Amino acid sequence: MERQPEYGTPVHDRPPVPRPGCLPCLELAAQRAGARHRGDVSAATDANVLLRRHLAETHEGDGYTG
Ligand SMILES: [Zn+2]
Known part of the structure; x- marks a missing residue:
């Protein structure tokens, strides 16, 4: 079993999917x-966090499939 980082998004987590x-x-x-294209991992992670939060707040229970 690989250990997940103690901060940020777990590496095995699938990225959130935009609606x-x-x-x-x-x-x-x-x-x-854009961040991935630039190779900016931290900005890509930030966008994932924001997107995940937005999905939870705005699309909560809205056919979540990961
Ligand atoms: Zn949305």
Whole structure:
């Protein structure tokens, strides 16, 4: 078993999936894609955290499939 980091997003966690047609979702997904493109892991993680929070707050129980 690999140990997960004590901070940030667990490496085995699947990245949050943006909801189609939701502007904040798309913006955060674009932010994440841009960060990954730049190789900016920390910014990509930040975008994941924000997107996950947004999903929990705005799309709570909205057909969550991971
Ligand atoms: Zn959304």
